[in-house]
Amino acid sequence: xxxxxxxxxxxxxxxxxxxxxxxxxxxxxxxxxxxxxxxxxxxxxxxxxxxxxxxxxxxxxxxxxxxxxxxxxxxxxxxxxxxxxxxxxxxxxxxxxxxxxxxxxxxxxxxxxxxxxxxxxxxxxxxxxxxxxxxxxxxxxxxxxxxxxxxxxxxxxxxxxxxxxxxxxxxxxxxxxxxxxxxxxxxxxxxxxxxxxxxxxxxxxxxxxxxxxxxxxxxxxxxxxxxxxxxxxxxxxxxxxxxxxxxxxxxxxxxxxxxxxxxxxxx
Numbered sequence: 001x002x003x004x005x006x007x008x009x010x011x012x013x014x015x016x017x018x019x020x021x022x023x024x025x026x027x028x029x030x031x032x033x034x035x036x037x038x039x040x041x042x043x044x045x046x047x048x049x050x051x052x053x054x055x056x057x058x059x060x061x062x063x064x065x066x067x068x069x070x071x072x073x074x075x076x077x078x079x080x081x082x083x084x085x086x087x088x089x090x091x092x093x094x095x096x097x098x099x100x101x102x103x104x105x106x107x108x109x110x111x112x113x114x115x116x117x118x119x120x121x122x123x124x125x126x127x128x129x130x131x132x133x134x135x136x137x138x139x140x141x142x143x144x145x146x147x148x149x150x151x152x153x154x155x156x157x158x159x160x161x162x163x164x165x166x167x168x169x170x171x172x173x174x175x176x177x178x179x180x181x182x183x184x185x186x187x188x189x190x191x192x193x194x195x196x197x198x199x200x201x202x203x204x205x206x207x208x209x210x211x212x213x214x215x216x217x218x219x220x221x222x223x224x225x226x227x228x229x230x231x232x233x234x235x236x237x238x239x240x241x242x243x244x245x246x247x248x249x250x251x252x253x254x255x256x257x258x259x260x261x262x263x264x265x266x267x
Contacts, residue, residue: 015164019171023127032178032194033235035124042128047251048118049131056138064146073153084157091154091162098148099214102141104225107209112140114258120208121248121257123240125201126176134258169215173197181231192217199229203238 027035079087106116115137122129149159173192188196192213200211210227213220220226229237243262247253 012160012163012167016167016171019168020127020130023130023171023175023177026175026177027126030178031176032198033124033176035126035176041122041124041249044249044251044254045122045128045132048133048254049128051255052131052133052135052138055135056142059139059142063142064149067146067150071150073150075153077152079153079155084155087155087158088161090152091149091158092165094148094152094154095145095162096214096216097219098144100212100219102144103212103214106137107212112137115140117241117262118248118254118257120201121241121244121254122201123249124176125174125198125239127171127174129201130171130174132254134254136258166215173215188217191215195229195234198234198239199227201239202229202233203240203242205242207237208241 077090079090082090106112115134118134118137119129119132122132169192173194174197175194177194179187179193179195184193184195187193192211192215196211196213196217199207202208207227207229210225211217211220212225217226241262245253245257245260245262248257
C-alpha cells in the first residue's frame with residue numbers, strides 16, 4: 001500500500017494480482033493460440049518473477065529513494081507548481097521515451113542482451129511471461145529511469161499512477177487473448193496490444209528487433225521499428241528464440257543464462 005502526501009492511496013500489489021487474474025480469465029475464454037497449460041512453466045516463470053520483484057524492491061527502489069533524497073531534484077521543468085494532469089503527462093511521455101530507448105539498447109548491446117534474452121526465451125507468451133525478467137536486468141534499468149525521474153522531478157502521485165498503468169499494461173500486452181480484428185486495428189494506434197507485442201516475441205530476428213514500445217506504440221511508428229503481422233502469424237508463428245542455453249525454462253537455468261553460451265540446439 002502506497003500513500004502520497006496528497007492522500008492518493010494505491011496498493012500496487014493488488015493492481016498486479018488483479019491484472020494477472022483478469023488476464024488469466026481472458027486467456028481461458030478467448031485464447032489466440034492453442035497453448036497447453038504447463039504448471040511447471042508457470043511455476044518457474046512465477047518463481048523468477050518473485051525473485052525479480054524482491055530484488056527490484058530491495059535494491060532498485062532503495063537506490064531510487066536514496067538518489068532522490070540525497071540529491072534533491074532541481075525541478076528544471078517547473079513541475080512542482082504544475083497540476084497533477086500536466087505532471088502525469090510529462091512523466092508519462094518522458095518514461096515512455098526512456099523505456100523505448102532502454103529496450104532498444106538491451107537488444108543491440110550483446111552483454112545487455114544476455115540478460116534481456118531471459119524474457120524472450122519463453123517458448124510461449126501469456127500472463128506468466130509478463131514478469132519473467134532477470135533480476136540484474138531490472139537493476140540495470142533502474143539506473144537511467146531513476147536519473148530521468150530526478151531530472152524531470154516528477155511528483156509521487158504521477159509516478160504511482162504511471163506505475164499502476166504500466167503494471168496493468170505489462171500483463172495486458174503479454175496476455176494470450178484474441179481481440180476482435182476490427183477493434184485491434186483501431187486499438188493498436190492508441191496502446192500496445194497483445195498482438196503488437198507478441199510480434200516482438202517471434203523467434204525470427206527481424207520481428208524480435210521490432211515493436212519495442214512499452215505501453216503506447218507511437219515511438220515504433222515514429223522510428224519505423226513497427227512490424228505488422230497477419231492473423232495467421234499471430235496464431236502459429238514460433239515464439240521464443242532460435243538460440244538456447246541449458247535448462248533455459250527452469251528457474252536455475254534462467255538465473256544462469258546470462259553467463260552461458262547460446263546454441264541453435266534446443267535445451
